[in-house]
Amino acid sequence: MIKRGILIFILGILLASCVSTPTKEPTPELKKITLPVGYIPNIQFAPLYVALDKGYFADAGLDVKIDYSFETDAMALVGANELQFAIVSGEQVLLARAQQLPVVYTLAWYQQYPVGIAALKTSGISKPEDLKGKRIGVPVLSGASYIGLIALLNAGGLSEKDVTIDVIGFNQVEALTAGQQDAVVIYVANEPVVLRSKGYEINVMKVADYLQLVSNGMITNETTMKSDPDLVRRMTNATLKGIEYAAAHPDEAYEITKKFVPNMTQVDQAVQKEILATSISLWQADQRGFPLAAGWENMQKVLLDMGLITAPLDLQSAYTSQFIDE
Numbered sequence: 001m002i003k004r005g006i007l008i009f010i011l012g013i014l015l016a017s018c019v020s021t022p023t024k025e026p027t028p029e030l031k032k033i034t035l036p037v038g039y040i041p042n043i044q045f046a047p048l049y050v051a052l053d054k055g056y057f058a059d060a061g062l063d064v065k066i067d068y069s070f071e072t073d074a075m076a077l078v079g080a081n082e083l084q085f086a087i088v089s090g091e092q093v094l095l096a097r098a099q100q101l102p103v104v105y106t107l108a109w110y111q112q113y114p115v116g117i118a119a120l121k122t123s124g125i126s127k128p129e130d131l132k133g134k135r136i137g138v139p140v141l142s143g144a145s146y147i148g149l150i151a152l153l154n155a156g157g158l159s160e161k162d163v164t165i166d167v168i169g170f171n172q173v174e175a176l177t178a179g180q181q182d183a184v185v186i187y188v189a190n191e192p193v194v195l196r197s198k199g200y201e202i203n204v205m206k207v208a209d210y211l212q213l214v215s216n217g218m219i220t221n222e223t224t225m226k227s228d229p230d231l232v233r234r235m236t237n238a239t240l241k242g243i244e245y246a247a248a249h250p251d252e253a254y255e256i257t258k259k260f261v262p263n264m265t266q267v268d269q270a271v272q273k274e275i276l277a278t279s280i281s282l283w284q285a286d287q288r289g290f291p292l293a294a295g296w297e298n299m300q301k302v303l304l305d306m307g308l309i310t311a312p313l314d315l316q317s318a319y320t321s322q323f324i325d326e
Contacts, residue, residue, distance in 0.1 A: 128156025
């Protein structure tokens with residue numbers, strides 16, 4: 001009986017060894033993507049943080065790393081196909097294409113141009129024409145801030161000759177409240193929120209209230225569009241999914257942002273949440289993500305008037321919505 005038991009035991013082991021163990025399918029390797037955004041870690045990038053945290057990029061087969069580099073560097077790198085994607089402001093696309101860089105805008109993030117001019121209410125400055133003869137602080141004489149300033153001056157029938165423009169860096173709050181400037185160029189979702197949180201009553205003139213201009217969004221290049229359109233589609237829609245989720249779930253998006261932005265827990269939480277809420281209002285559209293033709297036409301006219309481009313461009317080649325899933 002003992003020998004029979006041993007024999008059965010041995011047979012059992014042999015049979016078990018003959019049963020093949022199912023092999024686990026290897027996990028597909030994610031495509032590494034470096035995504036320049038042109039600024040420091042900030043609550044405004046909540047949709048990207050959501051897309052990372054929720055796995056939207058990973059689900060699309062992408063391993064995305066956010067690169068907080070300068071926008072002009074990103075344009076050159078994407079134009080040369082050294083990088084495939086970047087987040088940039090709309091005017092940069094036309095400026096780049098005027099320099100023969102084959103960049104293409106594939107996703108509208110901000111549907112309203114996020115730049116404006118703020119002035120203390122006591123100054124009496126409430127509309128563009130009130131800026132005549134005033135001293136205006138602007139962060140830099142380039143980019144979206146400068147374009148927005150010129151657009152608002154034009155809306156008031158003014159030119160740069162009618163005002164004094166000072167380059168003040170990103171010190172708009174301090175420059176305005178210290179009386180160094182009569183008005184400052186701001187991002188609608190940022191400095192006005194900070195100023196009001198400090199108890200200042202201000203007037204804000206938004207570019208979007210006077211003129212529709214193409215704003216921040218995602219770009220790729222013509223080479224990537226032709227060689228790997230599926231990559232462009234996956235990147236575009238994963239980003240759009242992050243934008244839509246952040247807009248629909250701002251409280252959760254704010255908590256996710258804490259994981260990606262250093263010192264978020266040490267700043268004024270109410271102010272940061274208000275900045276996010278205001279940002280979300282700038283993303284809203286009937287068809288979120290789709291570039292609007294009127295914004296491109298207006299932007300080209302502003303750049304032509306400023307002499308930043310010398311001839312009209314083929315706008316149809318500058319942007320596309322073909323990669324956005326319906």
